[in-house]
Amino acid sequence: MPTSNPDTQAVPTEFRMPSLGADMQFGTVVAWLVKPGDHVKHGDIIAEVETEKGVFAVEIGSDGVIDELSVAKGAKVPVGTVLARLRGEGVAAVSTGTPAEKPQAVAPPPPAAPAAAPSKVPAPTPSPPRAPAPPHEHALHASPLARKIAEAKGIDLATLTGTGPGGAITKADVERGAAGPAPPGAPPPAEARAPTEPRPTTETLSAMRHAVATAVTRSKREIPHYYLAANVNLGSALAWLGAYNAAHGVADRVLPAALLLKSVALALREYPLLNGFWTDGAARKSEAIHLGVAISLRDGGLIAPAIHDADRLSIDALMRALSDLVQRARSGGLRSSEMTDPTVTVSNLGDEGASSVFGIIYPPQVALVGFGSISERPWAERGLLGVRPVVTVTLAADHRATDGHYGSRFLAAIDRLLQAPESL
Amino acid sequence: MTRDEIKTAVLAALRRVAPEVDPASVRGDAPIRDQADLDSMDFLNFLLQLHAALGVDIPESAYREVATLDGCIAYLSANGAQLQAAKPGDR
Numbered sequence: 001m002p003t004s005n006p007d008t009q010a011v012p013t014e015f016r017m018p019s020l021g022a023d024m025q026f027g028t029v030v031a032w033l034v035k036p037g038d039h040v041k042h043g044d045i046i047a048e049v050e051t052e053k054g055v056f057a058v059e060i061g062s063d064g065v066i067d068e069l070s071v072a073k074g075a076k077v078p079v080g081t082v083l084a085r086l087r088g089e090g091v092a093a094v095s096t097g098t099p100a101e102k103p104q105a106v107a108p109p110p111p112a113a114p115a116a117a118p119s120k121v122p123a124p125t126p127s128p129p130r131a132p133a134p135p136h137e138h139a140l141h142a143s144p145l146a147r148k149i150a151e152a153k154g155i156d157l158a159t160l161t162g163t164g165p166g167g168a169i170t171k172a173d174v175e176r177g178a179a180g181p182a183p184p185g186a187p188p189p190a191e192a193r194a195p196t197e198p199r200p201t202t203e204t205l206s207a208m209r210h211a212v213a214t215a216v217t218r219s220k221r222e223i224p225h226y227y228l229a230a231n232v233n234l235g236s237a238l239a240w241l242g243a244y245n246a247a248h249g250v251a252d253r254v255l256p257a258a259l260l261l262k263s264v265a266l267a268l269r270e271y272p273l274l275n276g277f278w279t280d281g282a283a284r285k286s287e288a289i290h291l292g293v294a295i296s297l298r299d300g301g302l303i304a305p306a307i308h309d310a311d312r313l314s315i316d317a318l319m320r321a322l323s324d325l326v327q328r329a330r331s332g333g334l335r336s337s338e339m340t341d342p343t344v345t346v347s348n349l350g351d352e353g354a355s356s357v358f359g360i361i362y363p364p365q366v367a368l369v370g371f372g373s374i375s376e377r378p379w380a381e382r383g384l385l386g387v388r389p390v391v392t393v394t395l396a397a398d399h400r401a402t403d404g405h406y407g408s409r410f411l412a413a414i415d416r417l418l419q420a421p422e423s424l
Numbered sequence: 425m426t427r428d429e430i431k432t433a434v435l436a437a438l439r440r441v442a443p444e445v446d447p448a449s450v451r452g453d454a455p456i457r458d459q460a461d462l463d464s465m466d467f468l469n470f471l472l473q474l475h476a477a478l479g480v481d482i483p484e485s486a487y488r489e490v491a492t493l494d495g496c497i498a499y500l501s502a503n504g505a506q507l508q509a510a511k512p513g514d515r
Binding site: 242246249250255256257296298299323326350351 | 442443444457461463464465468469471472475481482483484485
């Protein structure tokens with residue numbers, strides 16, 4: 001119950017810029033979705049933040065009332081910067097809510113409670129704030145490339161119609177907007193094939209490549225990787241899947257990727273040392289299994305957001321979650337918890353040429369599971385040679401946390417699970 | 425629907441999944457997946473777009489037939505493609 005005793009009055013809780021990936025150093029607030037006085041609950045989206053990897057919906061980690069928004073829209077700040085302050089329900093406001101003012105503290109503030117971000121915050125070297133993003137009322141989904149081009153051309157994203165996935169605004173939409181409306185009766189303008197200003201493209205791609213380069217360099221420098229591979233006969237799994245899909249419409253169709261992801265999630269229940277983190281010289285297992293899914297972005301670049309509690313989802317729910325995640329990864333609607341929560345990552349190059357992939361672990365995780373392309377291969381069984389659809393599953397693992405014997409049994413568990421697809 | 429109308433709808437569906445692909449550059453007789461760099465998820469989304477736009481549910485057993493643009497148009501034409509009314513929230 002709130003009390004009017006000033007000695008027990010709660011002090012504002014700080015909400016800080018989360019680390020949305022091992023390589024992230026700065027983020028730009030492109031939109032505030034709350035204002036001082038708003039009541040928020042754990043998990044509510046309170047802002048949109050842009051990094052080189054895209055635009056993310058940032059969730060607050062606690063309940064309370066927004067007391068102050070500490071960073072202005074458009075400002076680029078280091079990870080760990082206080083973005084907002086909250087007060088408890090029923091507590092009097094101590095701030096007028098403008099970014100310039102500081103609240104009166106009656107005791108040292110409690111530790112900030114954003115989603116767990118084990119990576120270290122680099123020493124802050126603040127850069128001058130960017131020019132504010134074009135004003136818009138609602139959270140707009142636009143690819144990072146589209147945003148950069150729109151900004152360079154001085155186009156307000158709110159005036160454009162998005163034709164990308166989920167109504168997202170694409171580079172082509174921005175260029176159509178720049179060309180202006182077609183005269184009445186004229187045929188629709190031909191699609192612009194390449195941006196007229198190469199600089200935004202180069203900048204965006206470079207920023208993304210830089211982010212990936214930083215992450216993989218750190219990973220290879222710090223993590224002693226070992227690598228294992230196993231070939232898995234997917235004959236039963238694909239037969240089961242074919243029958244399932246034939247009995248359902250296109251909207252409920254399930255891809256083999258969903259079966260592969262589920263088998264990894266369930267195998268991690270049996271081999272939990274591969275699910276978690278290595279930080280400060282020690283292993284930290286995770287109870288929950290949040291599968292990071294490596295997704296290629298169409299403009300170039302890589303991102304690996306999480307499907308939460310993948311081991312508890314039905315195949316159908318897992319497929320829907322995967323489809324939704326890929327769509328939002330490409331159109332800019334990922335949530336900060338999806339970036340901070342992966343406990344392991346799966347890289348499924350399934351449809352491409354490579355038969356196997358030995359990946360680079362995302363620090364501070366301790367494992368990365370890879371799947372190559374599913375292809376018809378010779379297969380020996382009970383002394384007879386036949387042909388089966390086979391996938392090569394690989395494990396890249398941190399040798400500080402596990403040994404080859406453990407990793408090998410983990411791969412055998414994945415194989416075993418994929419031989420009984422109806423139980424996945 | 426005429427073949428040209430179906431073709432327009434197919435290319436529009438493709439553009440929703442692969443916005444950077446120039447529709448004019450898509451050859452009729454080569455696999456769409458290769459030309460537009462579609463993985464299996466993208467291809468499924470393309471089929472979902474076609475279903476929403478033209479009302480035809482393309483089963484996995486027909487994937488070989490619809491692999492090229494020409495094949496896709498032919499299949500849709502033979503299976504009663506009709507322009508569907510857009511619903512709110514359609515991708």
